[in-house]
Amino acid sequence: MTMASVSKTFSNGTAALTDVSLTVRAGEFVSLLGPSGCGKSTALRIMAGLGGVSSGNIDWPASRITSSGRPDGDISFVFQEPTLLPWRTVAENVYLPLQLQGISRKAAQPRIEEALSTVFLADFAKAYPRELSGGMKMRVSIARALATRPKLLLMDEPFAALDEITRQKLNDEVLELWKSNGLAVVFVTHSVFESAYLSSRIVVMKARPGRIHEDFPVNVGIERDADFRTSESYRLTCERVSHSLGAAMGGEGH
């Protein structure tokens, strides 16, 4: 996925993004980090093909483009909220993207089961969303995103509303998913620590107007597991990211 000098101005005149160029390659884990209002979520929406750009180009070279100018089925999105349909069971929620592609329930069944077992919710297929905890709902949301077997997974602060323990657990699970599936992930977050733990590359953004401050690889060749969280290299990564973020914030006189 490639964005070339993309700018986006909202109808009220706010410049959300100016001159953003970013290429996400297969198998990368990119975090978009920055203060609120720096256009992280807007950038993510543009990557998903939601909402047009004011100038610049966006292309998905590896995907088939549909008649509406959007990549076909290769991109999935996990929102800040689980956004499950309350009238559908867990399995039916995971089935939704496949159903919208016109795949029959029977043909989709193996994929639904596979996606649910990836997030350890195989036993909850028949439950309704209201019966699940916040972390489980988020897992269903991830399973739904995986059901289409995407090449690129876009996550918009997916764990912001969860408690720290659940959040760490889900971080590990996402990391595991990324390692085993070979998909590219773009992860929007406010958290230095989360981005330092998860990413193979971090893009720090600046606000007003939203633009890229710095773009650098992290954790090159390091195995990330429970030990990594307490290691010196993790601390160094955090320091590196914090400084970059500090510089991005400092530039506007906070």
Added chain:
Amino acid sequence: MENGERSEQLDRLIRIAIPVGVVLALLLVWYLIVHVENIPPYILPDPIAVAGALVKDWPTLWPAFLVTTKITFMSLGLALLGGTVFAVLLVQARWLELIFYPIAVVLQVTPIVAIAPLILIYAPTTQAALLICAYLVAFFPILSNLVQGLKSVDHNHLNLFELYGANRFQTLWHLKLPTALPYFMTGLKIGGGLSLIAAVVAEFSAGSSGAGSGLAFRILEAQFRLNIPRLFAALIMLSVLGIAIFALTSFLSWLLLHRWHESSLKREN
């Protein structure tokens, strides 16, 4: 555990016993007032006389009950169909909403009962006039609740559907209509009650007589003849019909919503 079961049984018993007890007590009070005050039956008959009238006048009242029931349910059915189709059209096309909005407001704020005499003049038969009146009254709560519901779709859900390339029909069928279901049920409950009221009031103003007349006409007729026990008997049949409609719509609502919607969930904590 056994204690819990026993208290649950007791709870159920109380929930049945209290309403039944209240009704019986009210009947007793009614009976006593009539007899202590010596009120003549052409002013206020006692419950026993009303029960007698219900049995004696059954051959007159039962066909009337069927007529009113038929008009109520037919108008409700038409209102459901019309309201749903119209609401979906309005939400799908902005310009349609702009065109029909003023008409809808005028029709909604005008008491439909007031145009019943006009409808009676224009409609081919009295039955048709009654049906139109009841239909118009039930139509609007169903329409406006459903429009409200169809517009209350979560924006995140809309984004989700857009992202997965859903077409208009898929978005309507898999997202908008299920979202609107609880609103629709509210409209149905209100519309169900109103269609009975409208059927009765329209019949009052129609004042039709003879074989095809409903319970409302029997009430007027009983009033003219000072046959008050029969009037009460007809009233009881009307309220039974009202209760049946309420129970039916509530049950339908429970059936469709109880597995997922907050309104039908028991709180457990």
